Amino acid sequence: MADIESARATFDKFDVNGDGFITADEYSAAMRAMGDAYVSPAVADSVVASKDANGDKLLSFDEFWASLNK
Numbered sequence: 125m126a127d128i129e130s131a132r133a134t135f136d137k138f139d140v141n142g143d144g145f146i147t148a149d150e151y152s153a154a155m156r157a158m159g160d161a162y163v164s165p166a167v168a169d170s171v172v173a174s175k176d177a178n179g180d181k182l183l184s185f186d187e188f189w190a191s192l193n194k
């Protein structure tokens with residue numbers, strides 16, 4: 125079982141502009157910032173799409189949290 129506090133901290137790291145949603149662009153930027161050499165836009169798109177439950181191309185914290193608890 126994942127820890128909601130650390131999940132929130134991770135989510136905030138990905139949510140660069142702090143609007144409460146992670147976009148594919150924010151995802152790839154955050155992965156680069158964390159030292160993952162390069163996440164291509166296509167990879168970022170598919171990671172976000174795989175967690176995006178309602179299909180709006182944005183990851184809410186609820187969707188992010190749900191993906192951690194699968």
Ligand SMILES: [Ca+2]
Nearest residue numbers: 139141143145
């Ligand atoms: Ca954002």
Ligand SMILES: [Ca+2]
Nearest residue numbers: 176178180182
């Ligand atoms: Ca969504």
